[in-house]
Amino acid sequence: MKNCTTMPEVRAEIDRIDREIVPLLLERLEYIAQAGHIKADRNTVRDEDRVEDVVQKALTTAEKLNGNATYIEDVYRYLIEWSINYEFGVWDKVAEEK
Structure with a gap:
């Protein structure tokens, strides 16, 4: 981690980190969508044991x-809560198409 001494340096480092985080979050979301396609029962979308x-x-x-x-x-x-809600939407759309 860089030791910043000015706000432009802090902001540049935050921007750098965000450029790394955003692709990972979007990749994670793609796997959430895949789960919405795979799960056979809507009741399995929310799995409290998995959340914990x-x-x-x-x-x-x-x-x-x-x-x-x-x-x-x-x-x-x-x-996780946002992801579960997104997965419900994916699951519902897949179920409609069947």
Whole structure:
């Protein structure tokens, strides 16, 4: 991590990180869409055990990096909830087409 001394440097580093994060988020979303095509039952879209598994894995990674666990948990819970809603939409569209 770079030690910035000016706001332009901070902003440049945030922009750099965002350029790395956005493609990964979009790739993740593609896998969420695939799940919406694969799952045979709409009731399986929301899987609370899987939600907790994903959150715990993210927290473990944050802890290994000495990161802010609250921040990571909040971000991941929002990301997962958004993803579940997106997957419901995909599932519903696939079901309509059948």
